[in-house]
Amino acid sequence: MKLFDNFYNMKVGIVDLTQLSSEVIPLDEQIVAEKIGGAAVNEDLFKQYEDDTPLIIGVGPLTGSFAPASCLAVATFLSPRFGGLCHVPLMLRAGPEMKFSGIDFLVIKGAASSPRILHIDKGAIRILSAEHLIGVDIPEALQTLKKEMTHPRSILLTGPAADNGAPGASVSTGFNGSLDKAGLAFLMASKNLKGVIFNGTDGLPFAEGNLKHNETIERNLSADEGHKNDGFPSMLDKIGIEENLKGIIRKAKWRNMACYHCPSPCMSSVKFKWLDPRKNSRIEDNLFLSDHLGFLALAKKRGKDVFPLSESCHRFGLDPVAVAEKLPESGSLLESLNAIEEMSVTPGKSEPHHIGEVPREMHKLFGDAIPPILPDELWKERVWLSMILGVCPIFLIRFPQISEFDLYKFLTKNEDDLNILKERIRFILEN
Ligand code: SF4
Incomplete structure (x- = not known):
């Protein structure tokens, strides 16, 4: 079965950080x-390079295609938080x-002796110095990179929290946070x-x-009564949000945002007003929100302060x-803002943390x-299906x-090939 000619570059980038090659x-x-593809191929590559504690990043055949919500890349690694293999x-x-x-897959082996950032363009990989970005907060580091690079289209970046070895450090996609709760x-x-x-x-x-x-x-989806296009707050409703927090959400101004080719956004940018205790002035801010569980955890703890506190997490690169x-x-809000700053400079061990239920194995596997x-x-x-094909898991569970x-019909119309695909994905799921 050779279905993927149109769907992959058929290339793997191998980076050895120890050798800088x-x-x-x-x-x-x-x-x-x-x-x-996706998580299943990542796992295979992880086993091949296991001795070098690799980080694998990979896409699925449908990533970047006409399929709905085809935005996905998957990072596979040994989670410092859970101790097992994780697909984020x-x-x-x-x-x-x-x-x-x-490139379709990237294997990152070893460790560099000084901070580095990878730049991938037209199938070529450059390993650049990142010394000047250490300790710099995420918005400022992004500004610097945008000045230095021509058209950086997508940037995965860690912040001061990771630089300082803080246990709650989390990767950011641009200045938008991410779903990294596994220690990536x-x-x-x-x-x-x-x-x-x-x-x-x-x-x-x-x-x-x-x-x-x-x-x-997309036509069938729009005709479905359960299909609502309400961005971040509608997903909070689906998860379950307390009445008192709904009031806080209603007061903010939301604009729905979608990932690549997603017909039903569950992310939003939010405009909110707050009194900045450090400047003693009332200001209006904008924040992009994509992490529903993170938002709910902060909102449950600190109510209306959730917006400035989320912004602070993004700034320092914290989960x-x-x-x-x-x-x-x-x-006070000032105490919480100071506590977040303190967390971003305090090294520690990445270890289990959870609000509410202890994560079950299948949740750990996907971060x-x-x-x-x-x-x-x-x-x-x-979730497995999405992580293999390269389609957003949140979209597929919604x-x-x-x-x-x-x-599968994006990949082939041939009945035999469709059944082979089904069998192979079942096999991966069951093993
Ligand atoms: S469902 Fe949400 S997270 Fe998934 S692709 Fe759409 S906007 Fe992005």
């Missing part, structure tokens, strides 16, 4: 035929820009890896008929769930940040009516 090698057709989803434009930069930023810091920049081009030529097939899926666990129930809004078995099946065959 890199190469681009062909993607093994046999691995792709068996494992299809990276959304927004991370997946498409990675694929359009000319902590692992990157241990490799002296500050970030990865993908400079995508204009995309790949995808198979004929894919545009029409996507239009049919809001880890922060919420450490913040006191009472006290403990994808909302549990479906029964366990169905959740696991949908819309279980989109069948696996709806997605």
